[in-house]
Amino acid sequence: MLSALLVMLGLAVVLGAVLGFASLKFKVEGNPLVEKVDAILPQIQCGQCGFPGCKPYAEAIGAGNTPINLCAPGGEATMLRLADLLGVDPQPLAAGHVADKPKQVAFIDEQTCIGCTLCFQACPVDAIVGAAKQMHTIVAAECTGCELCLPPCPVDCIAMVPVNEGMSGWKWQYPVYPISDARNVVEAGA
């Protein structure tokens, strides 16, 4: 009886020591789940989810209690991948979070721009170049189309323009074709 207790106690102490050592030695910096969620989010940094960027939203999801259906640019595909990653049920996109916009980029009307620098302070990816009292312009290749530069502009000189990628952006469509009504064929034959 006593020996059994001692053995169990001994095991507990040894295993506890091993686990304690392992938790120190193999400590994971940050939450790996957050990284995975962040990798799924589209990185447009638009803040439509109510968080100031994709990373904060990923952190909120990682911490739990945050719905996964708030990403408007990612749409349903992103929501489904998040549901798959987190092992939760898919949720329909929250109202006001459905976006079926084509890919677009901001465009500054350089005639109207007064050089106030407000837009490039708002740009999350530094895609606007310019200086105080100098004309600003968008680096279209870097623009994510988040629209965050629109509200700060005092002269409303920024517009969103859909991107026309032409042939390079073209994709094969999902095949749609008539299928035969097999039952009718069988009945006609019989």
Next chain:
Amino acid sequence: MITLYPFHGGIHPAEHKSESTRLGVAVAPLPARLVVPLRQHSGSPAKAVVSAGDQVLKGQMIGAAEGYISSSIHAPSSGRVVAIEMLPAPHPSGLPDLAIVLETDGEERWIERQAMDYRALDPARLRQHLQDMGVVGLGGAVFPSHVKLNASSLETLVINAAECEPYITCDDMLMRERAAEVVQGIMIAQHAMGAREVLIGIEDNKPEAIAAMQAACQGTGCEVVAVPVLYPSGSAKQLIKLLTGKEVPSGALAPKIGVQCFNVATVYTMHRVINHGEPVISRLVTLTGNMAEARNYEVLIGTPIGELAKLAGPKADTTGYLMGGPMMGLPLTDLSVPVVKGTNCIIATSKALFPPLPRAMPCIRCTRCAQACPADLQPQELFWFSKAKNFDKAQEYKLFDCIECGCCSYVCPSHIPLVQFYRFAKSEIAAQEKERKASGHARERHEFREFRQEREKQEKAARHAAKAAEAAAKAGSAAEGGDDAAAAARKAAIQAAIERAKAKKAAVQPQNVDGLPPEAQAKIEEIDELRAHAREAAEHDVAAQKTDAGQGA
């Protein structure tokens, strides 16, 4: 006799080749207008180097290669550039693409053509020259040839002359009529890559071409190999397997196993480029199908297909046209599209030649597609995964090894358009990959911005701290006592600023009062006097008020 190593699967569709080989190659007449797209090859499109209104000579470069995987574009005839605009292009998207429109002058004035001795050329220089002359794979994939030539010490150079797809006979006719020139082209490719052996694979339904090539190959060390008729033996990977027994590994390219493969028409253009100084501005095109006089034509790139098709006399019951063969070809919706480097065949279709397929039925998992697949894949699985948009799984089943040959659709008893599903899945995966790259890039930029903002904040704080410390040190040396000294320093600074402003004001002279007439000068003096009076009166008033206020308090 060389041993053949048959590949898996394959089919035997009706050949329909004899229709277009009865007559020799004819030269198509010069059209009045040529439409030369800038995107005729895989990779990035060429960049126009002429502008509307320019006169160009035949063979002059009008589009320069942009980047490594790109190729140049040349004027197919002499004339005037009338426009560079978006025009319908032979592409499955049906989207317009940038093209240079040339009005021909009928004079066919060439640029200065210079033959080169390829043996004296450095291989890198040779590849550069081929890129500048617009040499791309003419078998259909239109991949820039200089990229493929960039492989040294090859075991085997395979020349693809199988031409396995039904109806197409342009390579057959090229070999029958220009075998010696083809062999000279092969010599160039062999020299550029240092290949030890050359195997020319020709399907055995082209005995004339085999005989012509054998005669031309005498004493060159190249071996002509007759391969049995089996679609798709003209696919590069399948032909390599057939001739060498080596299989190109999944996701790798042929040079990895010491083999490279070129189409026979491509090596012919190499010969024209190097030995005659002529860039790629024309090619052989088979006009066949529902035509009165099916035949091969030497056609200038940019010739509108509608105009070209008339040469062979399409019959009255023609329903449409295919560009390419019946297995992998592209149905044309717009006949104004031009012949491009990848156009090997134009087939007029009719209900009799291409009866409409019966309606598709559900997949019954009979696996006939798997038996026919030359890439040894499981098409039925790929179909299910593509249909369900389960792209990860489709990739696991090696979707990207599919060569889209159409054997699976051909044998499918349910007539399911399988290849369309694979194309859909492939382009969807490619788009996702592109998006993923873009979002990674955006994340990087966003993170850098945050880092930058943090750094700027710290720098600002450090700057302020340094300034404050400096001011404190200055004040400390001027007068002892912390706060009082700082306040005094601030006061002094303000006083100094006020003095500076005053001095500036005094320094400013009115600009428009020099050399005035005496009456104007008198008036100014008068006004100044009035001002002085007014100021005096005001000061007096203020003083009076002050004393009043003092008394009041």
